[in-house]
Amino acid sequence: MRADAKKNRDHVLAAAGTAITEQGVDVSLRDIARRADVGLATLLRHFPTREALLEALLRTSFDEMTARAGELETSSSPEDALVTWLRDCVAWTTEYRGVTVLMAAAIEDAGSALHVSCVALRAAGARLLARAQAAGVARADIDGTDVFALVAALAWLSDQPSLAPRADHLFDIVASAILTSVASSDAPGERRPRTRS
Amino acid sequence: MRADAKKNRDHVLAAAGTAITEQGVDVSLRDIARRADVGLATLLRHFPTREALLEALLRTSFDEMTARAGELETSSSPEDALVTWLRDCVAWTTEYRGVTVLMAAAIEDAGSALHVSCVALRAAGARLLARAQAAGVARADIDGTDVFALVAALAWLSDQPSLAPRADHLFDIVASAILTSVASSDAPGERRPRTRS
DNA sequence: GGATATGCGGATCGCTGATCCGGTAAGCCT
DNA sequence: AGGCTTACCGGATCAGCGATCCGCATATCC
Numbered sequence: 001m002r003a004d005a006k007k008n009r010d011h012v013l014a015a016a017g018t019a020i021t022e023q024g025v026d027v028s029l030r031d032i033a034r035r036a037d038v039g040l041a042t043l044l045r046h047f048p049t050r051e052a053l054l055e056a057l058l059r060t061s062f063d064e065m066t067a068r069a070g071e072l073e074t075s076s077s078p079e080d081a082l083v084t085w086l087r088d089c090v091a092w093t094t095e096y097r098g099v100t101v102l103m104a105a106a107i108e109d110a111g112s113a114l115h116v117s118c119v120a121l122r123a124a125g126a127r128l129l130a131r132a133q134a135a136g137v138a139r140a141d142i143d144g145t146d147v148f149a150l151v152a153a154l155a156w157l158s159d160q161p162s163l164a165p166r167a168d169h170l171f172d173i174v175a176s177a178i179l180t181s182v183a184s185s186d187a188p189g190e191r192r193p194r195t196r197s
Numbered sequence: 198m199r200a201d202a203k204k205n206r207d208h209v210l211a212a213a214g215t216a217i218t219e220q221g222v223d224v225s226l227r228d229i230a231r232r233a234d235v236g237l238a239t240l241l242r243h244f245p246t247r248e249a250l251l252e253a254l255l256r257t258s259f260d261e262m263t264a265r266a267g268e269l270e271t272s273s274s275p276e277d278a279l280v281t282w283l284r285d286c287v288a289w290t291t292e293y294r295g296v297t298v299l300m301a302a303a304i305e306d307a308g309s310a311l312h313v314s315c316v317a318l319r320a321a322g323a324r325l326l327a328r329a330q331a332a333g334v335a336r337a338d339i340d341g342t343d344v345f346a347l348v349a350a351l352a353w354l355s356d357q358p359s360l361a362p363r364a365d366h367l368f369d370i371v372a373s374a375i376l377t378s379v380a381s382s383d384a385p386g387e388r389r390p391r392t393r394s
Numbered sequence: 395g396g397a398t399a400t401g402c403g404g405a406t407c408g409c410t411g412a413t414c415c416g417g418t419a420a421g422c423c424t
Numbered sequence: 425a426g427g428c429t430t431a432c433c434g435g436a437t438c439a440g441c442g443a444t445c446c447g448c449a450t451a452t453c454c
Contacts, residue, residue, distance in 0.1 A: 002420060004419085004420070004432070018252075026407080030411085040411085040435095041433075044413085045433085050411090072363070078415090101357070103356075104357040107360075108359040126226065145363065146370070149354055153351065153353060153367075160298070160301040162306075163304065163342075169343065173336075173371075173375070198402060199452075201402085205401085227441075230403095235432080238403055242402085296445085330407070
């Protein structure tokens, strides 16, 4: 890649980062190009679609979330690992308002630039879930895609300004549904594992 | 209102109904106007915003959902009434792909045309929830807005093509989190009500 | 039947993402 | 060092969006 091309590419990525943080993923590509002191055509040549731009911007974060799942798998109890990771996932998406719907679309559109990252994320969650299920602390009738969907739904809630204040509370509620033992420390009631169906 | 004005208004509403059913709430207003054999300006005079058009189109359905909550309040057990109504709400939104995000935005934007309908819906849900809580079958640490948010999140899931097949299953999971007794008939295990915090 | 006011819709604006192509200069090779 | 090729740049343009303006047609009333 030519030196000036790389410079422009980096400028665009930096501008996209700040613009998306400020205005969400639906920000005008022209705005990003203007911030980067670059023509719109240049932006679109480097990143042919909005998703391609987001993918380049978020790949690092995606990989970090996947790696974090690996850490938690060895450093925490099956239950804490799962809940902590899910909470981190939801919290992470709030950095990029509106990214949830793109992820939901990318999870099974193999042509999307975000596809592989989303699949990797789902797989990481599925491993943590399987570990919790094997330990008997997560209900057995759900799989990685279910967890992905629930996280996506909670992340979507956090994206809605009117519902965001409830997001943490609602996370606890959904988490208590995933787990067969009590999740929050303020509800100490004993409960035996569910033997569903 | 002049006779031709009313005729056009009705044509627009009919065209909007079919167009939105086919393509979701984000369908182009020009398309709707074309289907109705009407100029775009005419559509926008009758319904100054997309929300105003949706409000006119959905008010009947909204009122039906609110009325149905009243029926269920007297005809079913507190638990069945709440769960059935929530399920109906989620199912209803699938008729209008994408309406969920508009509702979430309208719930606290008093200027939105959908505002009063959404508030009424939330109030209807809150009554059913309060009744279930009084009967000890719904956890006490949630309110009508929480339920509204959870329904919105589940409805959003149903809107995502990749996640929609899981929607029913995920509804059961979330419902089991709201209720303190077992919701689905296929999990007959006895369980005492939660005495949370 | 004529006057008036109401509703209509083509034309236009600013915005979006996408594409084209003439101009520029980076990088290689001698 | 200097010239050449080729990759890259970005202004101009296009189709589509919602919104607005205003001359024209006509429903309604007297």
